Ligand code: ASP
């Protein structure tokens with residue numbers, strides 16, 4: 001079976017907890033025969049570099065301090081992760097190595113690359129031992145036995161043979177990243193951040209099927225997500241753009257990483273070891289993904305003009321400074337963009353061929369599809385002018401452009417640039433589940449809404465689902481002929497196929513709109529979130545699921561910057577959720593919500609006047625399509641109980657469905673048994689209702705089925721749905737049959753409550769309520 005190479009970077013291995021997390025990923029994702037390439041733990045390489053510097057400066061004190069720092073860090077890991085003999089052995093081995101380092105420094109035999117290699121050697125040893133301790137067959141492999149270079153050039157044939165010889169199919173191999181050996185067996189490094197390169201090299205030698213780079217961000221973003229909150233995570237990026245980004249200094253992709261994959265079919269994925277369920281970004285071959293837009297910023301660079309820059313020289317220079325160097329040609333002249341700290345070194349190395357054109361400049365580059373570059377650059381220039389940013393140099397190439405400036409492009413300016421250049425015209429893929437009454441009207445209303453949102457979003461309806469069939473069209477369905485397309489092209493529904501199709505979607509944003517009434521479908525929400533989908537639901541099940549499940553879904557959404565709207569799950573299109581959010585945002589506190597939240601029960605109670613049996617009204621309502629297929633769903637009060645729970649949770653109250661007292665609108669005996677049994681005993685229902693009706697009349701009130709949520713000052717919550725006698729003339733008593741009413745008491749609306757009233761069901765209002773959620777979503781993604 002084709003092998004997979006996983007690579008974990010320093011930040012994924014910075015503490016014992018991180019090692020445990022990595023081991024869990026390995027346990028769940030690796031097969032024997034796979035390889036796990038590791039970098040030095042945390043900032044170990046930086047510390048080793050400092051150790052080397054102190055050695056060179058003969059600063060014995062600093063040297064000893066730094067050595068102790070390394071010892072403590074490794075010791076902490078070993079103490080936390082191991083016990084018994086293994087612990088003792090690993091510790092002894094470590095101390096022995098540290099002693100050797102100290103002795104070599106003293107005797108002047110210390111060798112730079114061999115010293116740096118310790119970081120990766122320690123990581124591989126710790127991880128493979130930890131896996132063994134968990135009963136996983138695994139082995140540490142020193143990459144110096146796999147990768148040999150002759151005068152800086154990799155000996156591919158020899159290395160390929162070495163890799164095939166060393167990697168067996170019965171264990172997981174934990175391989176040191178970053179290091180290799182020369183012909184004489186002397187340690188060399190592959191350059192800073194070289195472990196990604198080790199991983200892709202190894203994959204190419206092993207003819208692996210895939211490389212997964214596990215890092216601390218969730219993938220490749222449109223811009224730095226630490227600086228711009230709404231940076232877009234792309235699910236797919238093509239190799240050409242990825243390489244360009246790497247050359248421009250993208251922190252996730254490194255310059256050499258992609259080169260071994262050229263001309264291979266090996267897939268490359270960037271994933272987060274902090275969130276292993278997230279999909280990450282896949283780097284695909286040209287033509288397998290649309291080209292995307294990116295902005296990368298630069299700081300502290302010098303621009304050098306170089307005469308007669310030879311091919312291969314840039315590579316040597318980046319090797320020299322252990323940093324990627326961007327180079328380009330403008331008006332026939334070759335330029336290098338180098339970190340200011342290294343420019344002297346480079347100028348010296350180039351011996352009179354390099355001239356400093358700009359020093360200590362900042363700036364940014366815009367990477368975009370060819371047809372967009374020119375106008376994006378024009379927009380960027382406009383924005384720079386508005387902000388009095390002084391330009392020092394500009395370059396416009398086919399697939400990117402760059403601007404060097406005096407001022408730093410800070411997060412605020414970057415956010416503005418991102419807003420103007422990247423966020424406009426983003427694509428949003430819409431998947432609609434449930435295409436019954438409401439779903440169909442929703443699709444009919446789509447065209448108008450798409451035009452309305454077009455300034456910010458290119459919205460495409462890409463998927464339709466029903467319980468038995470589904471239809472996907474990644475480029476967007478034809479909205480005027482979707483029904484024919486559905487008839488001709490829909491395929492059998494399966495969860496596996498559904499997620500496979502979602503995974504293939506190459507859109508900046510995706511949303512699943514659940515218009516089903518299916519509980520099993522709502523249970524898929526966490527998986528939609530794992531597939532980076534926003535959620536809109538008319539379905540009430542997720543909002544009323546167990547509190548722990550609900551909270552973990554919310555947390556999962558938050559971690560991935562995904563949004564969830566469910567405005568229509570209560571009161572259909574009535575803006576109840578908006579009102580509650582607004583009240584809370586404006587500093588008000590809700591103390592009580594009561595009302596009628598079921599169109600069916602509203603119609604039944606308001607229509608009954610004793611002139612005909614209650615059960616007849618129920619059957620009439622059923623015939624008019626006002627009820628659930630089995631009207632007992634409505635009569636049971638469950639539906640209203642769910643709605644009350646959704647409202648309660650919107651107020652931040654932690655509550656379970658069972659905590660809401662429920663009094664059905666039918667005698668208990670009728671709830672059991674079949675619908676036929678029910679029909680045979682309707683007089684039970686009729687007597688039940690008539691009796692309550694008379695009771696109400698005797699008290700000068702009318703009978704309504706209401707829900708009530710009360711929040712007491714001591715924090716106690718009282719929630720109930722059931723039959724209530726309400727005074728004649730009150731808002732609830734005067735309700736138009738079929739309407740919903742929400743009476744909201746707050747600190748400010750105390751004596752005279754805020755009332756929201758109107759149809760709480762119906763396909764048009766519900767569909768437009770869903771559009772309102774979609775519109776809100778787009779506004780919030782802007
Ligand atoms: N440990 C090395 C470094 O810090 C290699 C790597 O992290 O990829 O540069």
Ligand code: MG
Nearest residue numbers: 009010039193
């Ligand atoms: Mg690293």
